[in-house]
Amino acid sequence: MSYRLEDFTPTAMLIKVQGIKYKAAIVPLALVVLGFLIHSFHENDYVKFSSLAGLFLYLVVIFLHRVYRPMPPQESGICLSPVHGTVTSVENGRITIVKKTLNHIDVRNPMTGMTFGKVNEMVFGFEGSDVQCELTGNRIKDFPDDVTAQGRMKGVAVGKCTATLTFPQGWEFDVAPGEKVIAGETILGRRS
Numbered sequence: 001m002s003y004r005l006e007d008f009t010p011t012a013m014l015i016k017v018q019g020i021k022y023k024a025a026i027v028p029l030a031l032v033v034l035g036f037l038i039h040s041f042h043e044n045d046y047v048k049f050s051s052l053a054g055l056f057l058y059l060v061v062i063f064l065h066r067v068y069r070p071m072p073p074q075e076s077g078i079c080l081s082p083v084h085g086t087v088t089s090v091e092n093g094r095i096t097i098v099k100k101t102l103n104h105i106d107v108r109n110p111m112t113g114m115t116f117g118k119v120n121e122m123v124f125g126f127e128g129s130d131v132q133c134e135l136t137g138n139r140i141k142d143f144p145d146d147v148t149a150q151g152r153m154k155g156v157a158v159g160k161c162t163a164t165l166t167f168p169q170g171w172e173f174d175v176a177p178g179e180k181v182i183a184g185e186t187i188l189g190r191r192s
Contacts, residue, residue: 008151008184009069009106013143017105017156020141021065024158028057064158068104070185072151077191079131079171080151081181082110083163090173095188097163097181099137107135107155108184109148110165116142116154124155130168137161151184 031054038047072080084106085099107124109116110133114126124140126133128148135157142155167173171189175181181188 008072008108008149009067009153010145013145013153014067016143017065017067020156020158021061024065025058025061028054028061030054031057064101064105066104067106067153067156068183070108070151070182072108072184073187075187075190078111078150078187079165079167079189080108080110081163081183081186081188082108082126082133082135082165083157083161083181084183085163085181087175087177087179087181089177090175093167093169093171095165095167095173095175097165099157099161099163101159104183105156105158106153106183107140107142107157109150109152109154110188112150113148115148117144118142126154131171132166134164135161136164153184 032051035047035051035054081097083097083099084103085097087095088098089096110126111129111131114128116124116126119125122136122138124135124142137157137160139158140155140161165188167189170192172192173189174187
């Protein structure tokens with residue numbers, strides 16, 4: 001069975017990410033335009049620095065809202081990383097991954113059949129499997145859809161967040177603390 005990138009990162013979700021990015025870019029773009037207009041009418045040399053600051057902030061916003069387009073491994077009985085980041089611990093059947101501010105923002109389905117949704121104000125979770133997955137952060141947004149394919153984009157996490165996956169007995173882990181993982185691509189564990 002062949003897969004396309006569209007199967008894992010639908011255009012509709014990319015459009016939602018663009019909307020989030022443009023909302024975040026309003027202030028930097030306003031600084032650029034305002035600095036240009038004030039400099040045009042008053043010829044104040046110091047005002048042009050607000051345009052440069054706005055341009056720099058706009059570039060930061062663009063950089064922080066990057067989406068990776070993975071091709072998930074086509075194996076059964078595996079669990080993929082839900083976020084980009086670094087594995088901080090692997091112990092007692094639990095894997096913890098920390099996503100830093102500069103990592104890609106996409107949140108991906110770790111296993112086929114799981115659904116993603118809000119648990120409370122700062123916690124989102126995946127349900128529908130014996131593996132439990134919880135994301136904690138203050139800027140997480142889910143994109144509900146009916147497709148539960150492994151590796152499919154299910155939302156975004158802008159800024160720092162923590163993913164905690166709890167596995168039942170019978171799983172072997174493929175990662176160790178300190179390893180960098182890619183959402184929807186890196187295999188965290190396998191059913192034994």
